[in-house]
Amino acid sequence: xxxxxxxxxxxxxxxxxxxxxxxxxxxxxxxxxxxxxxxxxxxxxxxxxxxxxxxxxxxxxxxxxxxxxxxxxxxxxxxxxxxxxxxxxxxxxxxxxxxxxxxxxxxxxxxxxxxxxxxxxxxxxxxxxxxxxxxxxxxxxxxxxxxxxxxxxxxxxxxxxxxxxxxxxxxxxxxxxxxxxxxxxxxxxxxxxxxxxxxxxxxxxxxxxxxxxxxxxxxxxxxxxxxxxxxxxxxxxxxxxxxxxxxxxxxxxxxxxxxxxxxxxxxxxxxxxxxxxxxxxxxxxxxxxxxxxxxxxx
Amino acid sequence: xxxxxxxxxxxxxxxxxxxxxxxxxxxxxxxxxxxxxxxxxxxxxxxxxxxxxxxxxxxxxxxxxxxxxxxxxxxxxxxxxxxxxxxxxxxxxxxxxxxxxxxxxxxxxxxxxxxxxxxxxxxxxxxxxxxxxxxxxxxxxxxxxxxxxxxxxxxxxxxxxxxxxxxxxxxxxxxxxxxxxxxxxxxxxxxxxxxxxxxxxxxxxxxxxxxxxxxxxxxxxxxxxxxxxxxxxxxxxxxxxxxxxxxxxxxxxxxxxxxxxxxxxxxxxxxxxxxxxxxxxxxxxxxxxxxxxxxxxxxxxxxxxxxxxxxxxxxxxxxxxxxxxxxxxxxxxxxxxxxxxxxxxxxxxxxxxxxxxxxxxxxxxxxxxxxxxxxxxxxxxxxxxxxxxxxxxxxxxxxxxxxxxxxxx
Numbered sequence: 150x151x152x153x154x155x156x157x158x159x160x161x162x163x164x165x166x167x168x169x170x171x172x173x174x175x176x177x178x179x180x181x182x183x184x185x186x187x188x189x190x191x192x193x194x195x196x197x198x199x200x201x202x203x204x205x206x207x208x209x210x211x212x213x214x215x216x217x218x219x220x221x222x223x224x225x226x227x228x229x230x231x232x233x234x235x236x237x238x239x240x241x242x243x244x245x246x247x248x249x250x251x252x253x254x255x256x257x258x259x260x261x262x263x264x265x266x267x268x269x270x271x272x273x274x275x276x277x278x279x280x281x282x283x284x285x286x287x288x289x290x291x292x293x294x295x296x297x298x299x300x301x302x303x304x305x306x307x308x309x310x311x312x313x314x315x316x317x318x319x320x321x322x323x324x325x326x327x328x329x330x331x332x333x334x335x336x337x338x339x340x341x342x343x344x345x346x347x348x349x350x351x352x353x354x355x356x357x358x359x360x361x362x363x364x365x366x367x368x369x370x371x372x373x374x375x376x377x378x379x380x381x382x383x384x385x386x387x388x389x390x391x392x393x394x395x396x397x398x399x400x401x402x403x404x405x406x407x408x409x410x411x412x413x414x415x416x417x418x419x420x421x422x423x424x425x426x427x428x429x430x431x432x433x434x435x436x437x438x439x440x441x442x443x444x445x446x447x
Numbered sequence: 448x449x450x451x452x453x454x455x456x457x458x459x460x461x462x463x464x465x466x467x468x469x470x471x472x473x474x475x476x477x478x479x480x481x482x483x484x485x486x487x488x489x490x491x492x493x494x495x496x497x498x499x500x501x502x503x504x505x506x507x508x509x510x511x512x513x514x515x516x517x518x519x520x521x522x523x524x525x526x527x528x529x530x531x532x533x534x535x536x537x538x539x540x541x542x543x544x545x546x547x548x549x550x551x552x553x554x555x556x557x558x559x560x561x562x563x564x565x566x567x568x569x570x571x572x573x574x575x576x577x578x579x580x581x582x583x584x585x586x587x588x589x590x591x592x593x594x595x596x597x598x599x600x601x602x603x604x605x606x607x608x609x610x611x612x613x614x615x616x617x618x619x620x621x622x623x624x625x626x627x628x629x630x631x632x633x634x635x636x637x638x639x640x641x642x643x644x645x646x647x648x649x650x651x652x653x654x655x656x657x658x659x660x661x662x663x664x665x666x667x668x669x670x671x672x673x674x675x676x677x678x679x680x681x682x683x684x685x686x687x688x689x690x691x692x693x694x695x696x697x698x699x700x701x702x703x704x705x706x707x708x709x710x711x712x713x714x715x716x717x718x719x720x721x722x723x724x725x726x727x728x729x730x731x732x733x734x735x736x737x738x739x740x741x742x743x744x745x746x747x748x749x750x751x752x753x754x755x756x757x758x759x760x761x762x763x764x765x766x767x768x769x770x771x772x773x774x775x776x777x778x779x780x781x782x783x784x785x786x787x788x789x790x791x792x793x794x795x796x797x798x799x800x801x802x803x804x805x806x807x808x809x810x811x812x813x814x815x816x817x818x819x820x821x822x823x824x825x826x827x828x829x830x831x832x833x834x835x836x837x838x839x840x841x842x843x844x845x846x847x848x849x850x851x852x853x854x855x856x
Contacts, residue, residue: 199660201656201659201660201832218663218666221660221661221662221663224660226656226660227657228653228656228657228660232652232653232654232656233652233654234461234652234654235652237461245453245457246657246661248450248453249450249453249454250661293657
């Protein structure tokens with residue numbers, strides 16, 4: 150059973166099309182990265198999944214069917230527009246939110262105690278939320294998302310305001326949740342975090358799915374257009390190479406459409422070059438993101 | 448525990464455990480206590496029971512009878528002195544609180560002179576003036592003289608012959624519904640503030656999106672309303688208890704005649720409650736609508752301030768309502784949303800409001816409250832995710848709001 154199934158969903162607000170055609174699935178026990186530039190339709194898509202907006206077209210299934218109130222307790226959601234009760238003490242705020250997820254107060258207390266320790270917030274539990282730093286509030290928001298042990302976690306920009314130490318902590322927590330079989334839909338702009346954490350990605354822009362699938366496959370698919378080459382002597386002039394850029398101990402060569410790495414290697418050997426290194430440049434996710442969103446490739 | 452109850456308890460606790468709530472709770476009784484207390488203090492300062500003296504140079508005082516005073520009432524002593532020197536000695540010795548000198552030409556001029564060290568109480572002065580008037584009138588039969596002194600027991604009849612009460616003012620039973628109306632208005636205004644704050648605040652602090660993915664929007668709204676209703680009931684219960692204690696103390700301990708005769712006109716009181724309930728719901732609904740459509744909490748507070756003025760319009764029209772409690776203007780104010788509550792309290796002082804009119808007003812208010820609740824629910828659903836944005840009213844009234852959320856369930 151998939152945790153989320155989104156099929157050809159569309160939603161317009163007046164004359165503005167927020168989402169035109171988005172489809173993807175979140176499998177059980179995986180982390181799916183939801184990517185897209187600002188205004189791509191990510192938040193609207195998430196709100197449609199959570200039944201906060203009704204789609205104009207398309208189908209959404211969540212935890213095996215249509216959304217109903219009984220499923221709310223099995224979902225943890227951290228929206229982009231985060232908010233905790235600023236005047237309430239941290240502990241009271243989080244216990245209230247856990248109660249809204251159907252947790253009895255005693256269970257919430259005991260679970261909160263361990264989470265506060267894990268996130269290094271135990272000593273701040275009596276402080277009003279507004280007295281906490283942005284990073285601490287971010288961690289508190291993450292606690293409120295997972296305190297009730299949800300099966301499905303939808304989390305928007307989880308690493309905002311976190312220092313490297315806390316970023317690592319949150320990544321560890323997310324990996325643990327995945328290993329426990331939780332399904333996570335993670336929306337973020339931080340590509341290196343997606344590369345590190347996500348099993349698969351879905352990239353949307355202008356309300357349309359542009360890329361969807363296994364992260365490694367996508368990276369392999371977009372490789373072949375660039376090659377890393379190191380030669381003993383200066384690189385000869387080669388036809389079919391558009392740009393040459395220095396890249397660590399080698400040169401990164403971009404190939405013209407139609408030119409393959411095999412063609413390049415042959416051309417190099419024919420030119421008498423002594424090739425020390427020749428490998429396909431696997432593009433970083435942010436490169437793919439930029440290229441796809443700019444419309445250079447699909 | 449159900450989620451609705453969970454929200455209600457949170458709403459209640461969050462608002463009640465606040466210094467501002469305690470101030471609100473105490474404000475009305477405190478205001479009344481200070482007002483009544485000042486009155487009592489003034490009264491006690493003016494109620495010295497020491498005798499008052501007089502020097503009668505006109506030979507007017509021939510009788511010390513006071514037939515206009517109840518036989519069992521405590522009467523301040525009135526002591527005659529031969530001359531001003533003797534009276535002054537008594538005054539300096541503290542035997543009397545002052546003395547009057549009635550000059551020889553009193554009958555022609557009506558002048559008397561009061562000599563005091565500090566102050567002579569109003570009771571003492573009043574008693575002496577009446578005694579003087581009684582003695583002047585004694586050229587008639589004593590009964591006639593007593594009538595002249597007692598004056599006339601006038602009963603005020605309201606223009607439509609609906610109510611009558613002594614010249615001293617309406618009795619407690621008729622005033623109580625007006626006090627209750629005012630109390631309801633206070634509760635209603637405070638609760639409206641809480642309702643507006645609960646919605647606008649959560650939109651401003653961005654908590655709303657988390658909440659509506661934990662509990663369906665309808666349930667969230669119901670929970671908030673139950674919590675606010677709890678706050679209102681707390682206020683009403685406290686104020687009622689304080690009121691009962693005040694009436695008891697005023698009547699039994701401080702011997703205030705107005706409170707000693709306190710009784711309850713259940714018909715009028717029920718009428719006020721009947722009108723107050725839909726008004727309460729309407730006010731809350733309107734404030735939820737405001738809270739759901741404004742961009743910031745502060746903007747909502749400014750709007751609700753304007754809303755307060757409407758409630759107090761009937762106070763400004765008190766004279767007009769009193770002059771013609773069953774006139775078109777009065778009836779119109781009774782039907783108008785938010786002015787009806789105080790208008791009913793005022794009209795009730797002057798007239799017996801026909802049951803048909805009461806029922807019609809209730810139905811109008813109930814229908815309006817139903818409509819406003821529907822509209823508030825719509826505004827809430829549209830505005831709940833438009834964080835920090837102002838919602839146009841045409842979107843709320845429009846057939847297809849551009850950003851209406853579905854909500855699980």
